[in-house]
Amino acid sequence: MSVDTSKVASSNGGNAATASKPTRLGALATWSDERLGLAAMGKKNLRKIFPDHWSFMLGEIALWSFVVLLLSGIFLTLWFKPSMSELSYQGPYAPLRGVEMSEAYSSALHLSFEVRGGLLMRQMHHWSAMLFISAMMIHLLRVFFTGAHRKPRELNWVIGSLLLLLGTLEGFTGYSLPDDLLSGTGVRAADGFMKSIPIVGTYISFFLFGGEFPGDSIIPRLYTIHVLLIPGLLLALIAAHMLLLVYHKHTQWPGPGRAENNVVGFPMLPVYAAKAGGFFFITFGVTALMGGLLSINAVWKYGPYDPTKVTAGSQPDWYMGWPDGALRIMPGWESHFWGSTWSWNIFLPVIVLPGLLFTVLLLLPFLESWITGDKREHHLLQRPRNAPTRTATMVALMTLYSMFWLAGGNDLIAIKLHSSINNITYALRALVFVAPVIAFYVTRRWCISLQRHDNETLLHGYETGIIMRSAEGAYSEKHLPIDEARAFAMTVRDRGPAGEDDELKANGKPTLRSRIRTLYYEDDVQKPTTEELEEAHAHAEHDAHAVATLEGHPADGHQFDGHRLTEDEPLRGDH
């Protein structure tokens, strides 16, 4: 594909750069370059091009939330005491005065009530944790739906998936730290999860808690994991994620002048630096507003953790909600043999299922390239409709996730909808199997219909909404050809299976892979051929001739379609 290089700008500036006297900035640059040799890197990267699209900024929300987490987290460590030694509360919050509690909980109360801005920081930290994980998830969805996980970006997909997993663990260890009734109940459930693991479960639990639950070690241990181990891993993986992004250069949507071998957009300095930097402040600001306006995790209301107490509505934070939901709708299967107990009712939904789904997530790009046989590099994005099976797969996974998530809130659904929690549970047991299948089928057919619609638009133009009456009295809707930029963007896609066909097996039957591939591409609507396009255009020209007299008249249909500037064309002409 050739690139129209006449339109390639080399600089945004109006004037050529002229040599001038060394400035202070220049002197600083020279000083550092003589020691660090940064110029070679800066030359390549300072004006690096990033394409502009709102959906490319979802990962940025996660990145900036992580920075907010680091900043607010450092503030919290200055007061929080990760200790489980018991004390009798003597602080200002009257309803708990004199109550025995751990030092961790007491310092969380101290942060909330006695440190100015402490409650704000606690709430910002918690809100940004939730935003961090939700932004990672929608970023993941965007990447997958647009095909940005394909070669050469599979490893970055793996890194991103690991970030999601670590972020979730970081969240769990974080909200367990205040040692309040709700989080303690969560830690206790986690103890039950560990004990369900066959053979080694009891040992894992005893090693983590330093003996029997609850012991007095779990909070300090979770604290080390939360402030040192996982953040370190997160930082390293985020750095790797960003480096690979810079190395691969960002993907872009197809369009005029945009090809597999270029990237069109704005330079890192100044435009992208300003937009990304500005977005950091906006993310930070929105988090601060949420921390100021919306109460989150009011630990003083839960009271200190006490292994004999519990509250209705004991739920984990949302990202842990789906395994919890799986646990809720699992039938109570438990087997006993040879003096041992096998807790399928816990082991399957919270240990096996998340492990399995996470493995599937990690493998998605590799599975896809194995099925399609596509080994080429891809830098142009696909519209979700143009990969119906892939899109449908992710929608099915999302549906599965949301069914489990709903199950995690079954008690609240029961109250809010005035229905029976038992019936909701029975319904969800069926829905986790049925709903993803329905979602897969519907999405796939929907995508295929949209592909068909695209072809219609390419061949016969778009519907103007203008009804014409012929001399004979017949009515028809006028179609107009779409503009060439849009037509071009719509035709930049593969025709048929991307890879070569597998050879047949020795017995002459198709291999498993080629059978899956056939299913994968089944019913896909291919873009039109050159002949079809020419024929349709000839037809359209004939039609256009018939109504040529309308050109420039409001009835030509261009007034509202935004396909060309119509500033000088009044709706009511002088006719």
Added chain:
Amino acid sequence: MRFLNRSVGRLSRHRRRPFAGVVLLLVALALTGGLYAVFSPASSAQSDQTQAEKVAKGRALFLVSCSTCHGQNGEGLKAQDGKLLGPSLIGVGAAAVDFQVGTGRMPMAQPGAQVQKKRPTFEQDDIDALAAYVASLGAGPAVPEKNQYDPSTYSSDKAKEEAVTLGGQIFLTNCTACHNFTGEGGAMPRGGYAPKLLDTDPKYIYEAMLTGPQSMDTFSDGNISPQEKKAVIAYVESMKKQPGYGGFSLGGLGPVSEGLFAWVVGLGVLVGFAVWIAAHTTRSTKKKKGLEA
């Protein structure tokens, strides 16, 4: 009359059910009772009623409004299929009547997973009369005095503060499992639920603990002493008055509503900003001077 119309409208949806006839009768009776209560000359405040007069009046009201399910003498009735229509009221005491009728749960409007709270059908005078009558059937807990349940009657602020602390611990041990740590309520099996406590009158909280309405456990005086009950109420009342230190409380439902807000408000606003950042600005038809663009 609006009440009447609404009830009939609601009923018609159940008309095909086998219960419908029974329910219709029940509600008709309840309404008659209500009308009786409104027009009965006895309800014009006569504070010098004797106990016997009260019981007699209560008996009259009972026969009209309650006896269809609870029996002519409050002994309880079973339907033909053996299902309990209304439990025996002998020994439930005045407190139970004051709670059930005072919160509008009785007379019951329609059978269901749980008896709904609604606007009371009777005036307080009539409730007292009904309570007096039911209390005369068999000994049971009496309606508490104001100083038993009202936390404003503590002798000093210090005493009240200590009561709030003790009450909080008792609340978290005995009440939060069903009613949630904020008193927002929670789900129970088969469509039942533990109701919200935050708009419940202290007297009714006390009576509920004392008598265990519907599916609720009883916390009789031998279980949780009257002073401890009052402490629990003091805690609940202090929770009602507690300001939202951290801002809007999101319905007090904990992590589920927090997650919802993170997605809808937090992420929604940020994605909105992202769309704005990447959106193209207005364009001009003019060309820049001195540039061949």
Added chain:
Amino acid sequence: MTEVHDGSHEIEAHTDALLPDPGLPEHHWRPTDVDPRAEKRAERQVATFFGLSAVFTVLFVVFYITLKTGVDGPTFLGWGASNLALGGTLGGALLFIGIGVIQWARKLMADVEMVELRHPASSSGEDRSMTVAALQAGLEESGIGRRPLIRNTLIGSVALLGVPAVVLLKDLGPTNKDVTAAADYPGAGLEHTVWRSQMRVVRDVIGTPIRPGDLEIGDLVNAEPEIIFGKDKGMPVAEDDVLEGAPLQVAKSKAATVLLRMDPDDIVSDVTRNWSVQGIVAYSKICTHVGCPISLNERTTHHLLCPCHQSTFDLADGGKVIFGPAGRHLPQLPLGVDDEGFLIALGDYPEPVGPSYWERNTHSLQDVYDNYTKTSGEETGQ
């Protein structure tokens, strides 16, 4: 943007060109590019945003100093004023900087789209062969391939270094050898709780003992063994049995119990009846699913529901699971009455309480009962 790279090494364009690429569209200028007044306006707008941010920062400091925080601080619309004001002003200060910077980029920074060429992710063939050659030369010079003795001993010794890493973690776990047997504090081990014969059942939090007559039918008591409250409530507890710190928490986490008085005629299971006193039954409060405390009881049905995952147990029928993910019945505590008329336990729970674990030797309720009556019969010589 001209990037130099070798021509043989390029990303292939792999779709058939159905239509010719029209090329980048003509650039349309923004009003701020062509109209100096619009430009000036935008400049002032951006500066105003930055100015507003500064105002909010000043307000933040003012509120930080003036507004008292915490329980007795001022409120605004029923919300804590300090948190609200600090969050609002900090949010404003940050947001206005962000909005200003982005407005600057959108309105005033050059916005002609630029093109950069891509390299394939792989290195060029030349680079690759040079790297392979360098690697081979290095390996060759080290002689690692020719000297398997050195190679193998090195691999072996480094792999062994993993052992100290694992061994060092050993003390993370309990120091006591046998985790399921009795250790150095009362009720240690997963198979035991602090309950023992003749120990009184007391009300949780309040710590007072209970007489059967205190309870009416339908009463539910969240209970604990007296050892939990021990001397605090003036109970006769031996010096060895005073629980503090972690052992106290461990004891509480296993010994928590719910007492329920029901109509004796409602009791379905014989085991339950035999372990009850005047219709009062005692069950472990720790769910057999993952260990949440449960006390959501329906008085009319004697069904106990767990708020965590909705397992439901029938307390009239040996704590049988009637709904939800739990796999086992709730352990029942055999109850009795002592000389002074207070409720006591007749022994520890006859089976381990709480969530299942692999080593648990699980039996049916009837087996548990038979086993219990056999051993307690031996002890008391009945």
